[in-house]
Amino acid sequence: MSKGRAEAAAGAPGILLRYLQEQNRPYSAQDVFGNLQREHGLGKAAVVKALEQLAQQGKIKEKTYGKQKIYFADQDQFDMVSDADLQGLDAKIVALTANVQSLQQSCRHMEAELKELTSALTTPEMQKEIQELKKECAGYTERLKNINAATNHVTPEEKEQVYRERQRYCKEWRKRKRMATELSDAILEGYPKSKKQFFVSGALPSLLPWGLHPGRSHLLVSLPHRRKLG
Numbered sequence: 262m263s264k265g266r267a268e269a270a271a272g273a274p275g276i277l278l279r280y281l282q283e284q285n286r287p288y289s290a291q292d293v294f295g296n297l298q299r300e301h302g303l304g305k306a307a308v309v310k311a312l313e314q315l316a317q318q319g320k321i322k323e324k325t326y327g328k329q330k331i332y333f334a335d336q337d338q339f340d341m342v343s344d345a346d347l348q349g350l351d352a353k354i355v356a357l358t359a360n361v362q363s364l365q366q367s368c369r370h371m372e373a374e375l376k377e378l379t380s381a382l383t384t385p386e387m388q389k390e391i392q393e394l395k396k397e398c399a400g401y402t403e404r405l406k407n408i409n410a411a412t413n414h415v416t417p418e419e420k421e422q423v424y425r426e427r428q429r430y431c432k433e434w435r436k437r438k439r440m441a442t443e444l445s446d447a448i449l450e451g452y453p454k455s456k457k458q459f460f461v462s463g464a465l466p467s468l469l470p471w472g473l474h475p476g477r478s479h480l481l482v483s484l485p486h487r488r489k490l491g
Contacts, residue, residue, distance in 0.1 A: 273303055273311035278320055287324070287333040 277293060288296075294308045312332050316323040324331045342350075382390065415423075445459070452459050 273301075273307045274315055276301055276303070277308065277311050278315055281321055281332065281334045282338075285334050285339070287331045289329055289331055293332070 276297065280293070280297060281288065290305070290309045290312055293312065294303065294305045297303055297308070298305075312321070312323075312330075315321045316332065320335065321332050322335055324333075445456075449456055449459060454462075
């Protein structure tokens with residue numbers, strides 16, 4: 262045993278007696294060891310030995326529950342507490358509990374406020390953001406000015422006419438696509454090669470002028486320039 266550990270073991274009875282009297286609640290040897298080991302450097306064997314020594318001297322009380330022993334301060338050394346004193350202590354506990362809850366709520370409010378302030382932009386960041394927004398607004402203002410100054414505006418009637426034509430072209434495109442699909446499916450029933458090879462080979466060249474070649478996404482663009490089928 263080291264010199265420091267030996268000195269701690271020698272003073273263990275006094276340390277444990279004072280601890281049990283201050284806490285005034287039952288503890289096992291393991292509990293006492295866990296609570297005081299870091300602060301006083303006491304070993305578990307020294308704690309067990311000191312507790313047994315104090316119990317034999319009558320300075321503390323010992324109770325056995327199964328295989329475990331519980332140690333606590335001798336209650337005869339404490340003054341009797343009247344009912345009025347107990348009520349006063351209960352009232353004090355209630356007041357302290359309410360104070361703790363109030364402080365905890367205040368802490369939560371301050372934490373929320375701190376989080377909000379931390380996530381907010383700083384003054385330099387806000388100034389930079391304002392300058393960027395002003396620059397963006399200036400660009401939109403100039404763009405709007407150019408639009409208003411233009412002479413080739415599309416009238417509502419012209420816009421409506423474009424929409425109607427688009428609907429007509431889409432309808433015609435779906436019609437032609439269905440016709441081409443039915444025709445190609447009929448041919449493919451007796452075609453010896455794959456569908457891809459069928460279109461690549463140009464076996465159906467008459468469909469190409471109508472913008473119906475597979476894989477092309479610009480069919481609607483070419484439709485206005487095509488003559489109608491049938």
